Amino acid sequence: MQGRHPSAQLVAAESAGYLIDCGEGTQYVLRDLKLGISKIRAICISHLHGDHYYGLFGLLDTMALTGRKAPLYLIAPENLRGILLEIGRSTQTPPSFPVHFIGTSLADTGLNVYTDELISIETFPLDHGVHCTGFLFRAHRPARSMRKEKLFAGFPYAAIRMLKEGKDVYDDGGRLLYRVSEYTIEPAPARTYAYCSDTVYSPSLTGYLKGVNLLYHEATFGSELEAKAHARGHSTAAQAALTAAEAKAERLLIGHFSSRYSDISPLLEEARQVFPETYYAEEGVTFQV
Amino acid sequence: MQGRHPSAQLVAAESAGYLIDCGEGTQYVLRDLKLGISKIRAICISHLHGDHYYGLFGLLDTMALTGRKAPLYLIAPENLRGILLEIGRSTQTPPSFPVHFIGTSLADTGLNVYTDELISIETFPLDHGVHCTGFLFRAHRPARSMRKEKLFAGFPYAAIRMLKEGKDVYDDGGRLLYRVSEYTIEPAPARTYAYCSDTVYSPSLTGYLKGVNLLYHEATFGSELEAKAHARGHSTAAQAALTAAEAKAERLLIGHFSSRYSDISPLLEEARQVFPETYYAEEGVTFQV
Numbered sequence: 059m060q061g062r063h064p065s066a067q068l069v070a071a072e073s074a075g076y077l078i079d080c081g082e083g084t085q086y087v088l089r090d091l092k093l094g095i096s097k098i099r100a101i102c103i104s105h106l107h108g109d110h111y112y113g114l115f116g117l118l119d120t121m122a123l124t125g126r127k128a129p130l131y132l133i134a135p136e137n138l139r140g141i142l143l144e145i146g147r148s149t150q151t152p153p154s155f156p157v158h159f160i161g162t163s164l165a166d167t168g169l170n171v172y173t174d175e176l177i178s179i180e181t182f183p184l185d186h187g188v189h190c191t192g193f194l195f196r197a198h199r200p201a202r203s204m205r206k207e208k209l210f211a212g213f214p215y216a217a218i219r220m221l222k223e224g225k226d227v228y229d230d231g232g233r234l235l236y237r238v239s240e241y242t243i244e245p246a247p248a249r250t251y252a253y254c255s256d257t258v259y260s261p262s263l264t265g266y267l268k269g270v271n272l273l274y275h276e277a278t279f280g281s282e283l284e285a286k287a288h289a290r291g292h293s294t295a296a297q298a299a300l301t302a303a304e305a306k307a308e309r310l311l312i313g314h315f316s317s318r319y320s321d322i323s324p325l326l327e328e329a330r331q332v333f334p335e336t337y338y339a340e341e342g343v344t345f346q347v
Numbered sequence: 348m349q350g351r352h353p354s355a356q357l358v359a360a361e362s363a364g365y366l367i368d369c370g371e372g373t374q375y376v377l378r379d380l381k382l383g384i385s386k387i388r389a390i391c392i393s394h395l396h397g398d399h400y401y402g403l404f405g406l407l408d409t410m411a412l413t414g415r416k417a418p419l420y421l422i423a424p425e426n427l428r429g430i431l432l433e434i435g436r437s438t439q440t441p442p443s444f445p446v447h448f449i450g451t452s453l454a455d456t457g458l459n460v461y462t463d464e465l466i467s468i469e470t471f472p473l474d475h476g477v478h479c480t481g482f483l484f485r486a487h488r489p490a491r492s493m494r495k496e497k498l499f500a501g502f503p504y505a506a507i508r509m510l511k512e513g514k515d516v517y518d519d520g521g522r523l524l525y526r527v528s529e530y531t532i533e534p535a536p537a538r539t540y541a542y543c544s545d546t547v548y549s550p551s552l553t554g555y556l557k558g559v560n561l562l563y564h565e566a567t568f569g570s571e572l573e574a575k576a577h578a579r580g581h582s583t584a585a586q587a588a589l590t591a592a593e594a595k596a597e598r599l600l601i602g603h604f605s606s607r608y609s610d611i612s613p614l615l616e617e618a619r620q621v622f623p624e625t626y627y628a629e630e631g632v633t634f635q636v
Contacts, residue, residue, distance in 0.1 A: 082374075112401070112404045115371075146475065148396075
């Protein structure tokens, strides 16, 4: 979502949602786009600048008001815990659902902070002056499926289970009975999505982003303001593209443009000269990973 | 403003603005309505339920980002101070302007908490379960003006000053020279505006609201839900109207309607049966006091 409201992105996996950052008004945008607030399992907050989290308090209240019972995982800088405690002191109503707070650390270099049956989330440090982390979403690789034409009545169930796990099946004497490559269909590789906002350009990011399917990277300024971008802890569009190229990403999404750009097409053009598969993150637009 | 966004009202006096409550998204509404954020001198927060203050953090950031230097007066429950301190710990950028925090107290019964050359603000306790106060805005009464036809060359300046202050002027021997009623025009009475949200119906409010020109009073429910209103610390439309009638208010504005009412005209009708001069506070609508 890029437009009227500050940063927020919803990562959807099957029926579950995972929110990354939550600027003021995010709950209204989610409501207008009919993106189910109740389906959100985890909220990741990159850093505690207001445009990335001031919408969190209202969203949490709305979850409580709508009777949420499911636990919510909140992955964010430790300081947010104190802010939520202070705010909670004044409402005097206990939340209707458990919030599991997972504090991020700049020492987390690719640490897995969350896993469910659909995805896992890793964090890695960004360089933005204040404590700021990126997030890598990894969809679990689907299981191998059996080649139906190879099955027959009475095909041993234990063998199917081994083959789906990618193991060739031998008999007790060590003779090969069923070969994985012959009996199963290779599943699609696990898809990944990475979120990098806000950060200066840093070659060290490449290690966390290697081969990522879809990379979101901030592009606050154009190259004409590279010095300003660096001074303010931000990147240029060309630098976002360079990161995507170095990481051998499949596609790049850019966003978080400075309000000085009423027309952002030069930023897109600048990035595409370095990394052609660049798109911009507009409010309400969905990208398939 | 009643509509998409939670509570916020802007009281305007000449070129100055005073904001009452500041729900999430208030800064966007102010921007869209072209109500100058830079002109806001004071922000009054009635209580710390999110729909009344979650927009404050973003508004303060926007004031800083746009280079505000003028001091801001923040009149709110003491707990807000701790919340702002916690939030400030994470941004690591000092604010560009001074914020004078004036903590409200439930013991404040008609206490003057703010005065400038245009208006003064008094607080009084509301009954909403949590610490919640109402606000009474009092525009300073304009000075008497002289009846021009009574003036003549050499009319003593000291006498003009006394007459404008409402004092008859005598000579040293105690003889009446100029009578106020004869030489001056009675100024319009000081105009008052009172804000009561959120609160249960309470006859004790009348004392603070006596003769108020414009009264805003919440009307969350209709009379069919009077028990629910009371249990939740809210009022019905009829109760808001009763308060207005008891206070001998000139006009009543009702708002803060429960989202269960897609059509709020029955609430207006209910209030008007008790107090005919009732209107509703719609988003973007301005009322002249």
